[in-house]
Amino acid sequence: MxxxxxxxxxxxxxxxxxxxxxxxxxxxxxxxxxxxxxxxxxxxxxxxxxxxxxxxxxxxxxxxxxxxxxxxxxxxxxxxxxxxxxxxxxxxxxxxxxxxxxxxxxxxxxxxxxxxxxxxxxxxxxxxxxxxxxxxxxxxxxxxxxxxxxxxxxxxxxxFALPEVFLGLVPGWGGCTLLPNLIGADRAVTVIIENALNQNRxxxxxxxxxxxxxxxxxxxxxxxxxxxxxxxxxxxGEIEVVRQDPDRGEAWDQAVARGRAIADEKVHGAAPAAYRALDIISQVRNGDLREGFAAEDQALADLIMGDELRSGLYAFNLVQRRAKRPVGAPDKSLARKVSKVGIVGAGLMASQLALLFVRRLEVPVVLTDIDQERVDKGVGWVHEQIDMQLLKGRINQDKANRLKAAVTGSLDKAEAFSDADFVIEAVFEEMGVKQQVFAELEAVVPEHAILATNTSSLSVTEMASKLKHPERVVGFHFFNPVAVLPLLEIVRAEQTDDASLATAFSVAKSLKKSAVLVKDAPAFVVNRILTRFMGAVLGAIDEGTPVEVADRALAPLGLPMSPVVLLDLVGPAVAHHVAGTLHKAFPDRFGTSENLGRVVEAGKRTLYVYDSGTPELDPEVAALFKVGDTVLTEEQVRARALEAIAEEIGLMLDEGVVAEAQDIDLCLITGAGWPFHLGGITPYLDREGISERVVGRRFLPVGTAGVPE
CATH class of the missing domain: 3.90.226.10 (2-enoyl-CoA Hydratase; Chain A, domain 1)
Incomplete structure (x- = not known):
């Protein structure tokens, strides 16, 4: 041997x-x-x-x-x-x-x-x-x-990829050493760092x-x-392979610096793998392979025994396995065939849905709205996106023609939806409006048609309560941008039947989305957790903590974006509306920020301005704020936010909003872009002792997303 x-x-x-x-x-x-x-x-x-x-x-x-x-x-x-x-x-x-x-x-x-x-x-x-x-x-x-x-x-x-940094490792069997010496440091940084940290491109x-x-x-x-x-x-000897020797001078250092900037932007120093990989790339600029291999061995040993990898593998298993076999989904044999899709609304969200449905299902999709201008704009946007796919070479001319022909618009719901099998509404987030839309739909769609709502926070049960057949109504909550975020929260209302639910899961699979079954509870999973989290941060600001201090508080977690940047992405009006919905349901835990209310009332769409290249509080927003004199440190804001999240997760599990804590992690990873190195949120709360301190128990068994004991 x-x-x-x-x-x-x-x-x-x-x-x-x-x-x-x-x-x-x-x-x-x-x-x-x-x-x-x-x-x-x-x-x-x-x-x-x-x-x-x-x-x-x-x-x-x-x-x-x-x-x-x-x-x-x-x-x-x-x-x-x-x-x-x-x-x-x-x-x-x-x-x-x-x-x-x-x-x-x-x-x-x-x-x-x-x-x-x-x-x-x-x-x-x-x-x-x-x-x-x-x-x-x-x-x-x-x-x-x-x-x-x-x-x-x-x-x-x-x-084809080196995905190790995405999971919490380094390419440790030669990747960090050989690749930069083969193709140059900058290209190697693209493959090892940039692609890996961009959702494993x-x-x-x-x-x-x-x-x-x-x-x-x-x-x-x-x-x-x-x-x-x-x-x-x-x-x-008929073919000679000629390779250009990589630039081992300043360009090598610039490439490593670019990699560090990417890592800082993506994980904010909270996860070590990317930095260890960059250290090795920097170390091997002299071409010493033996030294590079030895450094890879030590990095692998350290990282394999670390929390980042264990959480990364836990998250990877959620996305690769649990997401493909949704817990609680009915027998797929109950699902009905969907050969035509209807969409109520033709705004940006509705148009994104239309593009997704036609590309994945390749069936007729028809949009409706209150006037022809809106309908034409929505259909036109979908057609433009298909043309862009054609220009990029992702589809051929024949397919582009077929997809565009399949997307149409109409002002007449009866004509548009009389033969639709699946109709989803994407209209204004107000219960009365949505109930009216469903009443109109029930009068014109076939008896077998599924009625779906893209609501982000409202009760699906209440939405269906005035219908003759509430059993065919299901929540179908996408996340924006629709083409990027994989999560689809499928909501079972009190009277939703198995056939309707099975059809929803079948459609989700065809759309290549990660579907999670959730109970019809206020704001479901992602928005409920993010709103509680955001409420803690906004509450600290309202009390007197400077915005920049509160916004930096969660940086040690390495989240994809800071709380206020996330608020800007969601939009103050949407965030304030969801907070109001949750305040009505749980007034003791969810408050509404008067400062945010003033921002919405003033018509401000963001809190930050980016004129200097970095986010700064908009002076007009600052003038609207009325704050107290209690100033918290970053550590205090972070502790308050994490304890609030832990409490909310504990309550959601007790209420049966999802089957297990793993579903909450899957939702945050696929619907909010929470990083793999956290494993979602519950492994982090367990490791830090927050779940036991706040809830009195761990969310996951000992050893899950960690080194086995």
Missing amino acids: SKTAELLKGAAEGFPDEVVTQATVRHLDLPGGAGRFALITLDNGFDHTKPTTFGPQSLTNLDAAIDQVAAEAEAGEIVGVGLTGKPFIFAVGADLKGVEVLKRREDALTIGIGGHEVFKRLSALPVPTFAYYNGAAMGGGVEVGLHCTYRTVSRSIAA MLSGPKVYELGIADAIFEAADFLEQSLVWTSAVLR
């Missing part, structure tokens, strides 16, 4: 049973007479939708395959070695299920070293090595290819080639065949 195999065998003892990746060697004669070639295929033996990952046993299998080809190369029996994956999947990195349960730092360090030791053997072989990125490649899947001499990529790849095959990560690009249909033809040409 090799030294590396012994190392990995010891690490495997701390791992659970993993999906083991096999590394199969086969031989072939390269075209053009280049010689005998060894091709290693990574395959876990499952169907093509199951990812190929690397845990200790998988790395051991790859190590054994390299043993075989190394002996053949030393004997002069082969001229090169290739590495590829099963159809559609190259490899997606470390086995995170195993990483998640590690309890000792030495085991985490062993995993880092073990991965390096195996992957480095590819670059140490006496013959050239080739990585053929034939499908999805992420994390360690990208990194194993970086250790090869050459790389090709399939044009069809849509998922993926690279396409053409982009991988454009960045210089791959040396050649081929079509998917005959990707491996063309890659082997290209390999033969390289080995025969």
